[in-house]
Amino acid sequence: MAECKVIMRSCGAAKGWSIGGLGSVLSNLIPRSHTRFLREFILVGTFDRNPYFSLMLLEFTKMNGAGNDFVLLDNRAQTIQLSRDQIVRLCDRHRGVGADGVLILVPARTGKADWAWDFYNSDGSTGEMCGNGARCFARFVQKTVGLNGSFNFETEAGVITATFNGQRVTVNLTKPNGLKLNERVKLSTGETTVHSLNTGVPHAVLYVPDADQAMVQSLGPEIRRHPHFGPRGTNVNFVQVLAPNHIRVRTFERGVEGETLACGTGVSAAAMISAQVHKFTSPVRVQVQGGDALEVDFKESGGAFDEVQLTGPAEFVFEGRVDI
Numbered sequence: 247m248a249e250c251k252v253i254m255r256s257c258g259a260a261k262g263w264s265i266g267g268l269g270s271v272l273s274n275l276i277p278r279s280h281t282r283f284l285r286e287f288i289l290v291g292t293f294d295r296n297p298y299f300s301l302m303l304l305e306f307t308k309m310n311g312a313g314n315d316f317v318l319l320d321n322r323a324q325t326i327q328l329s330r331d332q333i334v335r336l337c338d339r340h341r342g343v344g345a346d347g348v349l350i351l352v353p354a355r356t357g358k359a360d361w362a363w364d365f366y367n368s369d370g371s372t373g374e375m376c377g378n379g380a381r382c383f384a385r386f387v388q389k390t391v392g393l394n395g396s397f398n399f400e401t402e403a404g405v406i407t408a409t410f411n412g413q414r415v416t417v418n419l420t421k422p423n424g425l426k427l428n429e430r431v432k433l434s435t436g437e438t439t440v441h442s443l444n445t446g447v448p449h450a451v452l453y454v455p456d457a458d459q460a461m462v463q464s465l466g467p468e469i470r471r472h473p474h475f476g477p478r479g480t481n482v483n484f485v486q487v488l489a490p491n492h493i494r495v496r497t498f499e500r501g502v503e504g505e506t507l508a509c510g511t512g513v514s515a516a517a518m519i520s521a522q523v524h525k526f527t528s529p530v531r532v533q534v535q536g537g538d539a540l541e542v543d544f545k546e547s548g549g550a551f552d553e554v555q556l557t558g559p560a561e562f563v564f565e566g567r568v569d570i
Contacts, residue, residue: 301569302326306336307386308343308563311378313507313536315563317345318386321352321364330370332570337368343568346502347376349383351390354400361387362400367501375403375446377510381415381560384408389562403446413561419514419554420446427522431474433465440469441519445554447500448480449515453487453523457494460484462505466498483512485519491526493517494533507536510556517542518551 304326307318317336319326328336328348337345350364363383365373373379380401387393388410396409404420424444431440441451450469454460462484469475469482482498495516497509517530521544529543540558544551 302332303567304336304570305565305567306343307565308345309382309386309561310563311381311508311510311560312534312538312540312558314376314378314509315345315507316379316382317343317348318382319348319350320390321350324352326350328366328570333366333370334368336568336570342570343566346499346506347373347379349376349379349386351383351387356400359400359405360397361391365401367499369501369503371501372402373447373501375401375406375420375511377417377419377445377512377514377556378508378558378560380406380408380417380510381556381558384410384415384417385413385560385562401446413559414557415560416555416557417510419511419556422515422518422551422554424448425519425522425549425551427519429474431469431472433468433472435461435465440474441523442475442480443515443519445511445515445518447511448475448478449483449512450475450480451483451485451516451519454484455486457484457486457496460486460496462496462498466505467503470498470500470503481509481512483509483516485516487520487524488533491529492531492533493520496535505535508534508538508540508558510540510558513540514542514544514554514556518544518546518554521546521551522549 309316309318333348336342336348346368348366352362352364354362365376367373396407398405398407407418409416422443422445426442429440430437443449466482470479479500481500484496486494488494493516495513497506497512499506499509513532517532520526529541532540532542534540538559543555545553
């Protein structure tokens with residue numbers, strides 16, 4: 247047996263009250279003539295543990311960075327523990343809030359940064375790093391904690407520093423590694439030249455003549471799980487050169503298992519590989535599928551990259567409460 251406390255808010259009639267199986271309970275407890283005026287009802291009791299009474303009410307913020315969208319939670323008190331199924335449900339665009347991932351604010355664990363995050367992809371798997379997510383997380387922390395200046399936070403990829411210029415946020419990325427150029431990979435369409443770089447998470451880069459015609463939905467999942475990038479696979483970026491220091495990128499994301507409107511670590515990988523393949527110089531302007539423009543700055547020396555920064559928007563969409 248477990249105590250269950252349910253808070254229900256309504257501005258309408260009784261038929262709008264339904265959380266799991268509570269609608270019939272409330273209709274028996276509350277006269278119909280009173281429900282249209284009721285603003286808040288609290289029911290406390292003991293119930294068997296079952297699906298109707300295992301809900302948790304979460305306060306959340308929905309944000310997006312260049313169309314890459316996230317659910318953000320404040321867990322500084324460390325009272326929230328989500329299962330993989332609950333994360334998937336939160337990210338479900340039909341049955342949940344809908345997002346490419348979940349970002350959770352937690353206290354720093356190592357003392358090397360001001361804060362830390364727990365980051366989950368929409369399939370419930372953990373993620374090491376996300377450039378667009380990092381910018382959204384930075385603005386969320388700024389608003390939630392009340393910060394005025396720059397700060398840093400821990401990720402599985404390393405410590406990230408965020409600075410602000412209005413609604414645009416700049417985050418540093420950890421030092422890239424694993425650069426591989428001009429590898430030939432056998433695909434269903436034939437042997438293809440693929441480049442790769444790890445910018446906190448692994449990315450494959452293919453150059454295409456027209457991003458609109460790129461086979462993102464078919465080649466994306468094939469390359470993402472290709473044995474060449476095993477055992478964990480890779481993110482896949484289809485890159486069109488628009489002009490010197492200007493590219494367009496479409497990304498099939500590992501963990502989301504589909505195309506997203508933007509991928510910060512992906513555009514960063516594409517920008518630096520373009521410096522090697524097409525002799526780009528910093529900064530590189532990147533057009534993403536959502537229509538926004540991101541900027542990637544870096545220093546290059548002898549084919550090695552450092553001091554990588556990603557700049558772009560991070561927007562609040564809405565706040566709410568959800569039963570999970």
